[in-house]
Amino acid sequence: MGNAIYLDDRPYVGKNGTAAEVGHMPEALSDRECSCGNKGCIEMYCCGKTLERLMQRHFSDTDISDLFIKYRDTEVFRDFVRCMAVPVATEINILDPEAVFLGGGIVQMQEFPREQLIEHILANTRKPYSAENIKICFSKQSPEYWNVGAAVMGFAQSEK
Ligand SMILES: [Zn+2]
Numbered sequence: 001m002g003n004a005i006y007l008d009d010r011p012y013v014g015k016n017g018t019a020a021e022v023g024h025m026p027e028a029l030s031d032r033e034c035s036c037g038n039k040g041c042i043e044m045y046c047c048g049k050t051l052e053r054l055m056q057r058h059f060s061d062t063d064i065s066d067l068f069i070k071y072r073d074t075e076v077f078r079d080f081v082r083c084m085a086v087p088v089a090t091e092i093n094i095l096d097p098e099a100v101f102l103g104g105g106i107v108q109m110q111e112f113p114r115e116q117l118i119e120h121i122l123a124n125t126r127k128p129y130s131a132e133n134i135k136i137c138f139s140k141q142s143p144e145y146w147n148v149g150a151a152v153m154g155f156a157q158s159e160k
Pocket of ligand 1 (some may be wrong): 023024034035036037038041
């Protein structure tokens with residue numbers, strides 16, 4: 001679960017360049033091992049690897065690109081999407097930002113339930129603010145956007 005924070009017209013990278021790793025915030029009662037070496041990271045419930053694992057366990061006869069087309073309203077994927085909302089809502093609650101932009105392979109999948117994700121994010125966002133005026137946007141799918149993001153980041157680094 002990639003993430004970046006943009007503050008005062010600059011990317012925020014933190015002391016060691018590891019800021020904004022919201023995917024590695026712990027889900028307190030979990031001991032599921034994460035690729036980072038810790039246990040219980042929230043992304044272990046809502047990343048691409050988890051999607052693949054859920055497919056193999058529950059829908060092994062389905063191509064991964066059809067998962068949300070066929071099964072978006074199952075409890076398995078409702079829980080998956082609900083977990084995706086946790087780090088987003090947490091970040092909103094910490095930063096009270098102008099907007100969040102959601103992108104990447106999973107939310108770009110056909111029939112991914114974006115409205116469910118927004119609903120869960122807002123359900124866990126502080127009321128009345130930021131919940132009443134946070135902008136939740138979905139980025140377009142294109143490698144060009146990734147390149148632009150990397151270029152902006154590189155430019156900001158070179159200015160230090
Ligand atoms: Zn982790």
